Amino acid sequence: MSMFKDVPVDVGVIYEGERIRKEDMHVELGGPKVKEKFELARVKKPEEIEDEKITIIGPDLKDMEEGKTYPFGILIEVAGPTLEPELEGVIERRIHAYCNYIEGFMHLNQRYDIWLRLGKKSFQKGLNSFQYVGKVLHRLFKSELPIIEKIQVTFITDPEKLKELYNEAVQIYEARDARARGLKDEEVDKFYGCILCQSFAPTHVCVITPQRYSNCGAISWFDGRAAANVDPKGPVFTVEKGDLLDPVKGEFSGVNDAVKKKSLGEIMRVWLYTAFGYPHTSCGCFEAVAFYIPEVDGFGIIHRGYRDIAVNGLGFSTLADSTAGGRQVDGFHGISIEYMRSPKFLQADGGWGRVVWLPKEVKERVKDFIPAELLDKVATEEEAKTIDELKTFLKEHNHPVVERWKEEIVAVEEAAPAEAKEEAAPMPVVTATTLPITAGGFKIILKDAKIYAKKVIVRSMKSEKSEKR
Ligand code: ZN
Numbered sequence: 001m002s003m004f005k006d007v008p009v010d011v012g013v014i015y016e017g018e019r020i021r022k023e024d025m026h027v028e029l030g031g032p033k034v035k036e037k038f039e040l041a042r043v044k045k046p047e048e049i050e051d052e053k054i055t056i057i058g059p060d061l062k063d064m065e066e067g068k069t070y071p072f073g074i075l076i077e078v079a080g081p082t083l084e085p086e087l088e089g090v091i092e093r094r095i096h097a098y099c100n101y102i103e104g105f106m107h108l109n110q111r112y113d114i115w116l117r118l119g120k121k122s123f124q125k126g127l128n129s130f131q132y133v134g135k136v137l138h139r140l141f142k143s144e145l146p147i148i149e150k151i152q153v154t155f156i157t158d159p160e161k162l163k164e165l166y167n168e169a170v171q172i173y174e175a176r177d178a179r180a181r182g183l184k185d186e187e188v189d190k191f192y193g194c195i196l197c198q199s200f201a202p203t204h205v206c207v208i209t210p211q212r213y214s215n216c217g218a219i220s221w222f223d224g225r226a227a228a229n230v231d232p233k234g235p236v237f238t239v240e241k242g243d244l245l246d247p248v249k250g251e252f253s254g255v256n257d258a259v260k261k262k263s264l265g266e267i268m269r270v271w272l273y274t275a276f277g278y279p280h281t282s283c284g285c286f287e288a289v290a291f292y293i294p295e296v297d298g299f300g301i302i303h304r305g306y307r308d309i310a311v312n313g314l315g316f317s318t319l320a321d322s323t324a325g326g327r328q329v330d331g332f333h334g335i336s337i338e339y340m341r342s343p344k345f346l347q348a349d350g351g352w353g354r355v356v357w358l359p360k361e362v363k364e365r366v367k368d369f370i371p372a373e374l375l376d377k378v379a380t381e382e383e384a385k386t387i388d389e390l391k392t393f394l395k396e397h398n399h400p401v402v403e404r405w406k407e408e409i410v411a412v413e414e415a416a417p418a419e420a421k422e423e424a425a426p427m428p429v430v431t432a433t434t435l436p437i438t439a440g441g442f443k444i445i446l447k448d449a450k451i452y453a454k455k456v457i458v459r460s461m462k463s464e465k466s467e468k469r
Pocket residue numbers: 197215216283284285286
């Protein structure tokens with residue numbers, strides 16, 4: 001692009017889906033290894049903005065040590081006569097795409113979860129300063145969203161400054177989310193759709209309703225409306241609700257039509273308020289995964305920031321891989337944190353009455369929205385680390401899912417022949433609707449898998465190598 005002659009690497013849509021592996025990275029910014037990271041967009045008065053100014057607070061790319069991870073923040077401040085604060089969420093979400101247009105520069109996630117990597121090759125080509133990244137952002141924002149007349153960008157890597165701004169950013173996100181609460185899906189006749197994630201998940205269409213935030217947790221219904229108004233042909237668009245086909249599962253004829261069209265016929269139906277049947281597709285940037293645990297007939301939830309394994313023995317990335325990529329996977333559901341605060345949250349499946357486990361950190365964040373009578377019935381990692389511990393906990397606390405077990409046990413006993421009862425049936429050690437396994441250079445995907453084993457041996461690759469010696 002001639003627009004970027006003064007930037008040492010290429011810039012274009014073709015780089016959008018590019019991943020940078022650990023071995024190929026020069027440095028990493030944000031990501032799971034650091035707590036303080038954020039990106040934030042603010043609408044300001046024109047006199048508060050010095051157009052095209054780029055500020056770097058803390059070490060620049062060239063001052064960073066190869067292979068290291070740094071805390072990181074991006075602050076985008078914009079002004080324009082028709083810009084409203086309602087557009088902040090949508091402007092902020094574009095940072096993801098525009099950073100990814102830069103050759104050898106990868107951006108994942110959003111808000112307080114951002115994770116960026118600069119590739120070695122691009123660093124060697126001369127991409128050694130945030131000045132270049134800032135230039136790209138200036139030009140892309142102004143050319144793609146002409147309502148932005150003035151823009152200044154600040155990159156923060158100084159840990160002290162970052163801590164201060166991070167806390168401010170978190171408060172701004174919370175205020176934004178709170179503003180969007182209260183409106184009901186029944187009270188509007190339009191929803192919004194978002195295909196910003198199609199570069200990574202080609203069949204994914206996010207359906208954003210007042211009571212169902214985008215999977216990434218960064219775009220509310222109000223944000224969607226503001227974006228569709230200023231840029232109706234853009235990646236965020238209006239979805240006519242059409243006829244209400246199922247009020248419990250959340251099926252709307254207009255949503256089905258829009259998703260079918262925008263996924264090029266790949267996804268035909270979507271049920272908005274359930275993780276079963278035709279669940280909403282999962283892109284790759286969802287904040288959490290709701291996963292069905294067949295042993296207790298309930299849902300576990302794990303969020304992106306959770307470093308340990310979930311109660312079923314699987315970590316976030318494994319559970320995320322089981323549902324990501326724009327697929328509809330029965331019982332695996334990529335969601336935003338804000339959706340857990342919605343009365344429509346897994347409505348058709350029993351809502352919070354069906355949730356049995358989640359990390360303490362998330363429980364703390366959403367606890368005001370969990371029905372009071374359920375609050376101490378939902379386990380965290382402190383109460384249950386295994387399925388057995390979870391079962392005991394749920395029984396002791398009389399969680400509503402326990403009622404479901406009784407029905408099931410009766411049914412099983414009636415059906416089972418006498419001799420089968422002698423020996424206790426083995427429990428599956430792994431249960432997954434889609435279970436990807438990588439072996440010998442192949443990726444094998446097991447559908448509806450239940451794996452039984454007499455003994456499970458988990459060995460890290462390192463110990464295997466050292467054994468061979
Ligand atoms: Zn997404």
